[in-house]
Amino acid sequence: MDCAHLVKANSIQGCKxxxxxxxxxxxxxxxxxxxxxxxxxxxxxxxxxxxxxxxxKVNEILNRLEKTKVERFPDLAAEKECRDREERNEKKAQIQEKKKKKKKK
Structure with missing residues (x-):
């Protein structure tokens, strides 16, 4: 419910x-x-x-939410590259594991 109040408050038409x-x-x-x-x-x-x-509009809810607000400015390109690198490493590990299982057979 709090989220709906925040959406209303941040809407240009809805707040009125x-x-x-x-x-x-x-x-x-x-x-x-x-x-x-x-x-x-x-x-x-x-x-x-x-x-x-x-x-x-319920100001108590909005004020409580405003106090907990954290604004971040992430480097999205770096985060995406890091995630992609981790996924590639996981795939490589899975492929190597399959190769090891085939060699044991």
């Missing part, structure tokens, strides 16, 4: 309105086709869509 519906769905459920307008989306499965209604 009452009774705002916040829609949650996994990214894999998002459906975008070429004929849709900018910002328009659909859903593959309506069952996976969760709608939360936020009636009014």
């Amino acid at each position: 309105m009452n009774n705002v519906n916040v829609v949650y769905t996994p990214w894999s459920n998002l459906k975008k086709t070429a004929d849709m307008d900018v910002g328009q989306i659909g859903f593959h499965r309506q069952k996976d869509v969760k709608i939360v209604t936020v009636e009014k």
